[in-house]
Amino acid sequence: xxxxxxxxxxxxxxxxxxxxxxxxxxxxxxxxxxxxxxxxxxxxxxxxxxxxxxxxxxxxxxxxxxxxxxxxxxxxxxxxxxxxxxxxxxxxxxxxxxxxxxxxxxxxxxxxxxxxxxxxxxxxxxxxxxxxxxxxxxxxxxxxxxxxxxxxxxxxxxxxxxxxxxxxxxxxxxxxxxxxxxxxxxxxxxxxxxxxxxxxxxxxxxxxxxxxxxxxxxxxxxxxxxxxxxxxxxxxxxxxxxxxxxxxxxxxxxxx
Amino acid sequence: xxxxxxxxxxxxxxxxxxxxxxxxxxxxxxxxxxxxxxxxxxxxxxxxxxxxxxxxxxxxxxxxxxxxxxxxxxxxxxxxxxxxxxxxxxxxxxxxxxxxxxxxxxxxxxxxxxxxxxxxxxxxxxxxxxxxxxxxxxxxxxxxxxxxxxxxxxxxxxxxxxxxxxxxxxxxxxxxxxxxxxxxxxxxxxxxxxxxxxxxxxxxxxxxxxxxxxxxxxxxxxxxxxxxxxxxxxxxxxxxxxxxxxxxxxxxxxxxxxxxxxxxxxxxxxxxxxxxxxxxxxxxxxxxxxxxxxxxxxxxxxxxxxxxxxxxxxxxxxxxxxxxxxxxxxxxxxxxxxxxxxxxxxxxxxxxxxxxxxxxxxxxxxxxxxxxxxxxxxxxxxxxxxxxxxxxxxxxxxxxxxxxxxxxxxxxxxxxxxxxxxxxxxxxxxxxxxxxxxxxxxxxxxxxxxxxxxxxxxxxxxxxxxxxxxxxxxxxxxxxxxxxxxxxxxxxxxxxxxx
Numbered sequence: 001x002x003x004x005x006x007x008x009x010x011x012x013x014x015x016x017x018x019x020x021x022x023x024x025x026x027x028x029x030x031x032x033x034x035x036x037x038x039x040x041x042x043x044x045x046x047x048x049x050x051x052x053x054x055x056x057x058x059x060x061x062x063x064x065x066x067x068x069x070x071x072x073x074x075x076x077x078x079x080x081x082x083x084x085x086x087x088x089x090x091x092x093x094x095x096x097x098x099x100x101x102x103x104x105x106x107x108x109x110x111x112x113x114x115x116x117x118x119x120x121x122x123x124x125x126x127x128x129x130x131x132x133x134x135x136x137x138x139x140x141x142x143x144x145x146x147x148x149x150x151x152x153x154x155x156x157x158x159x160x161x162x163x164x165x166x167x168x169x170x171x172x173x174x175x176x177x178x179x180x181x182x183x184x185x186x187x188x189x190x191x192x193x194x195x196x197x198x199x200x201x202x203x204x205x206x207x208x209x210x211x212x213x214x215x216x217x218x219x220x221x222x223x224x225x226x227x228x229x230x231x232x233x234x235x236x237x238x239x240x241x242x243x244x245x246x247x248x249x250x251x252x253x254x255x256x
Numbered sequence: 257x258x259x260x261x262x263x264x265x266x267x268x269x270x271x272x273x274x275x276x277x278x279x280x281x282x283x284x285x286x287x288x289x290x291x292x293x294x295x296x297x298x299x300x301x302x303x304x305x306x307x308x309x310x311x312x313x314x315x316x317x318x319x320x321x322x323x324x325x326x327x328x329x330x331x332x333x334x335x336x337x338x339x340x341x342x343x344x345x346x347x348x349x350x351x352x353x354x355x356x357x358x359x360x361x362x363x364x365x366x367x368x369x370x371x372x373x374x375x376x377x378x379x380x381x382x383x384x385x386x387x388x389x390x391x392x393x394x395x396x397x398x399x400x401x402x403x404x405x406x407x408x409x410x411x412x413x414x415x416x417x418x419x420x421x422x423x424x425x426x427x428x429x430x431x432x433x434x435x436x437x438x439x440x441x442x443x444x445x446x447x448x449x450x451x452x453x454x455x456x457x458x459x460x461x462x463x464x465x466x467x468x469x470x471x472x473x474x475x476x477x478x479x480x481x482x483x484x485x486x487x488x489x490x491x492x493x494x495x496x497x498x499x500x501x502x503x504x505x506x507x508x509x510x511x512x513x514x515x516x517x518x519x520x521x522x523x524x525x526x527x528x529x530x531x532x533x534x535x536x537x538x539x540x541x542x543x544x545x546x547x548x549x550x551x552x553x554x555x556x557x558x559x560x561x562x563x564x565x566x567x568x569x570x571x572x573x574x575x576x577x578x579x580x581x582x583x584x585x586x587x588x589x590x591x592x593x594x595x596x597x598x599x600x601x602x603x604x605x606x607x608x609x610x611x612x613x614x615x616x617x618x619x620x621x622x623x624x625x626x627x628x629x630x631x632x633x634x635x636x637x638x639x640x641x642x643x644x645x646x647x648x649x650x651x652x653x654x655x656x657x658x659x660x661x662x663x664x665x666x667x668x669x670x671x672x673x674x675x676x677x678x679x680x681x682x683x684x685x686x687x688x689x690x691x692x693x694x695x696x697x698x699x700x701x702x703x704x705x706x707x708x709x710x711x712x713x714x715x716x717x718x719x720x721x722x723x724x725x726x727x728x729x730x731x732x733x734x735x736x737x738x739x740x741x742x743x744x745x746x747x748x749x750x751x752x753x754x755x
Contacts, residue, residue: 003579004516004579006575007516007520007575007576007579008516010571010572010575011519011520011523011572014523024533025530025533025534026530026533026534026535026537027533027534027536027537028533028537028538029537029538029543047448049444049446049448049449049452050449050452066452066456066542067537067538067542067543068448068452068455068542068543069537069543070448070543073551081537127404128408129404129411130404130408130409130410130411130433130750131411131432132432132433132434132435132751133410133433133459133751134456134457134458134459134751135409135410135458135459135460135749135750135751136456136459136460136462136540136542137459138408138409138410138459139459139460139503139540140539140540141408142407142408143525143526146519146522146523146526147519147522147523148523148526158407158408160406160407161406172433172435173435175432175433175434175435176374176434177371177372177383177431177432177433177434177754178403178411178432178433180384181403181404181411181432185404201456206456207440207444207449207452207453207456208435208436208440211374211435211436211439211440212374212375212436212439213373213374213434213435213436213439214435214436231538231542232459232539232540232542234539
C-alpha cells in the first residue's frame with residue numbers, strides 16, 4: 001500500500017491548470033503568419049504537397065495544410081509557424097490565413113447554432129469515428145483525455161455508443177469502405193447533434209482528397225459545426241476548439 | 257542460380273531478377289523457407305506488365321543478411337497452385353494478389369478478400385458482405401464487433417464464435433481504412449508528396465515508414481546518406497518505439513482496470529512525444545524525416561534536453577513498472593492469457609515483437625542492419641511464453657533498451673551537419689527493397705521504376721499485414737472479456753494494413 005502512495009506522490013502535479021493559456025514546448029507548428037516579403041510565388045505554391053498555398057496575395061488554407069513546415073524551411077522570411085495552437089473554428093473561410101493576417105483563428109459566436117450553447121454548454125458527449133484516419137488524430141484525441149490535458153473536467157467526454165452521444169467527431173478523409181458506417185453512426189445519434197472534423201484529412205481530405213478510394217459525400221449533406229485543424233490536431237487545439245464552440249470559457253476561469 | 261541475392265536498401269535493374277515458370281517459382285520459394293526458421297517472406301506481390309501479371313517474391317535470410325528475390329510472369333485469368341497449400345505464411349500475400357488481379361489460387365484454405373481495394377478485380381464483392389466462417393451448433397453464438405469500436409481507435413470488424421464466454425474462433429475483417437495509398441505514390445510525383453504520404457501510412461509509425469521510404473528513395477536515386485542523417489533516423493526510431501510502448505502499457509492497464517498504471521504510463525508518454533515536438537515541431541514526428549535531408553539537426557542543447565527528459569522519466573517509469581510487474585491482480589490477468597505458440601508464430605511468418613515474444617529471434621536491426629544499429633550492436637530482447645505477459649515484458653524491456661541506446665548515441669553527437677542534397681532522378685527500370693524495424697516489426701517498402709525513371713509500382717507492407725492472424729490465434733479458448741487486453745498487447749495497425 002505504501003508503495004502505491006509513493007508512486008502517486010512522485011507524480012506530483014500533472015494536470016495543466018489553464019488549457020487556454022498553457023505554453024507548448026519547443027517549435028510547435030501552429031497558426032502560420034505570412035509576411036509581405038517578395039518571393040517567387042509560383043515556386044512557393046508548387047512546393048506545397050497538398051495545394052494549401054495560393055498566390056497573389058499568398059494565403060495558406062490550414063484546413064488543407066499538413067503542417068509539414070516545408071514552406072517555412074524554404075521561405076523562412078515569408079512564412080513562419082507560431083506556437084499558437086488555438087486554430088479551431090466553425091467557419092471554413094476562417095481557415096484561410098492571408099498575407100499579413102496576425103489575428104487569431106476563432107470560433108465565430110454569431111454563426112454557432114443557438115441550441116449548441118443551450119444544450120451542450122455544460123456537458124458534451126461525443127462519439128468518435130475513425131474513417132480512414134491514420135491513427136495520429138486518434139492518439140491525440142486519447143491524449144486529450146489523459147491526466148494532463150484532462151478534457152473530462154469540462155464535461156466533455158467520449159462515449160462508446162452513438163445513442164449516448166451529442167454528436168460525432170470524424171477523423172480521416174472518409175473512405176468509401178467506411179462511408180456507410182459513418183452514416184449509420186450519425187443517424188443513431190439523437191437530435192440535436194453536432195459534427196466535428198478533426199485533422200486535415202477530415203477537413204479537406206488532405207493528401208487523399210482526390211483518391212478514388214475516398215467518398216466524402218456524407219459531408220455535403222450536413223452542416224459542420226467545428227473544424228479542428230492539425231496533422232494531427234494537438235490536444236490543446238482540440239480542447240480549446242470544443243470549449244470555444246460550447247462557450248465554456250467561464251467554466252474554465254473558475255477552475256484556475 | 258534462379259534467384260538474385262541482394263542486401264537491404266539495394267537497387268538493382270529489374271531485368272536482373274530471374275524470371276521462372278510458375279512451377280519452379282513455387283518450388284523455389286516454398287523450398288527456401290521449409291526447414292529454414294531463419295528465413296521468411298518479407299513481401300510477395302504482383303503488378304501488371306503488358307497484359308500479364310508479374311509476381312515478385314522476396315525472402316529474407318537472417319543469417320546471410322540477404323534477401324532472395326525471384327519473379328514469375330503469368331496470365332491474368334489463371335489458376336495457380338497456392339504457396340499457402342505448403343506454407344501458411346503466404347496466406348495474406350496470395351489473398352492480396354487474388355483480390356487485386358483475380359488470380360485463383362488452388363488449395364488456398366481461405367481465399368477471402370483482404371481490404372476491398374478500390375482497384376480490386378471483382379467489384380461485386382463489397383465490404384458489407386464479407387464471407388465469414390460459420391459453425392453450426394445450438395450451444396454456440398456469434399458476437400460481432402465493429403467496424404466502429406467502443407474506444408477512440410481505428411475501424412475493423414471482429415467476428416467471434418463463442419461457446420458461452422469462451423472464444424472458439426475469431427475472424428478479423430479489415431479494409432475500412434483503405435485510402436488507395438499505393439496508387440497515390442504513383443500519381444503524386446514530388447518527393448515531398450511521397451514523403452508526406454509515407455508519414456500518413458500509419459500515424460503511430462511515422463518515423464518507421466518515413467525512414468523506410470527515405471532509404472528506398474535515396475537508394476533509387478543513388479545517394480548515400482551521411483552520418484548525421486543516419487543519426488537522426490536511429491534516434492527518432494527509438495524514440496517512437498519508446499513512446500508507443502509506454503502508451504500501450506497504459507492501454508493494457510486500462511483494459512485490466514488497473515487505474516494507477518493507466519494514468520502513470522499515460523502521462524509518461526507525454527514527455528517523450530513532447531520532446532519530439534521540441535526537436536521537430538510535431539508530437540508524432542511528422543516532418544522530421546526526409547530523403548537526403550537533415551531537416552532538424554540534432555544539437556547539443558537538444559541532447560541536454562533529452563538527458564533531462566530521461567532523468568525525469570526513468571525513475572518514474574521504473575517505479576511504476578516494478579509495482580505493475582509484481583501485483584498478483586495484474587499478473588493473474590496477463591500470465592497465460594492470449595498465448596500464441598512459437599510453432600504458430602513460425603508457421604504464420606509473424607515478425608517483430610510478435611515473433612520475439614514467442615522466442616523467435618526476428619529483428620531487422622540485427623538481421624539486415626541499417627542506420628547506426630551496427631554500431632549499437634543491437635541484441636533483440638526475447639521472451640518465450642507467447643502470452644500477454646511476454647508482450648508486456650518486451651515492451652518494458654525495450655523501453656529500457658532504447659533509453660540506453662539513446663544515451664550512447666547522444667554521447668557522441670555527429671560533428672558535421674551535411675548540407676541538404678538535391679537528389680537525382682530515380683534510376684530507370686530498377687527495383688529497390690527497403691526494410692526497417694519499426695516498433696511493431698519489420699516494415700517493407702518496394703519500388704519499381706519504368707524506362708523513364710517514373711514509379712511503376714510502390715508496394716508497402718506494414719508488419720501488421722502478416723501479424724493480424726496472431727491476434728486471431730491468441731484469443732482462442734480465452735474468455736471473450738480478455739479480448740481487449742490481448743488486442744492492446746499487440747496493438748496492430750488498421751491503416752498500415754488497409755493502406
